[in-house]
Amino acid sequence: MIIIPAIDLKDGACVRLEQGDFSRETVYSSDLLAVAQ
Numbered sequence: 001m002i003i004i005p006a007i008d009l010k011d012g013a014c015v016r017l018e019q020g021d022f023s024r025e026t027v028y029s030s031d032l033l034a035v036a037q
Contacts, residue, residue, distance in 0.1 A: 002033060 010025065014029050014035045019023040029035050 005025045008017050008025075009032065010017075010022070012032065013030045014028045014032060016028060018026075
């Protein structure tokens with residue numbers, strides 16, 4: 001099995017979407033550059 005990490009981006013922030021539902025999100029960071037590094 002190969003695990004491929006992914007991030008969701010919405011309105012300039014890094015978010016976690018619950019089962020891909022845009023109405024159920026948790027914002028983790030608004031600094032996308034820091035998250036990518």
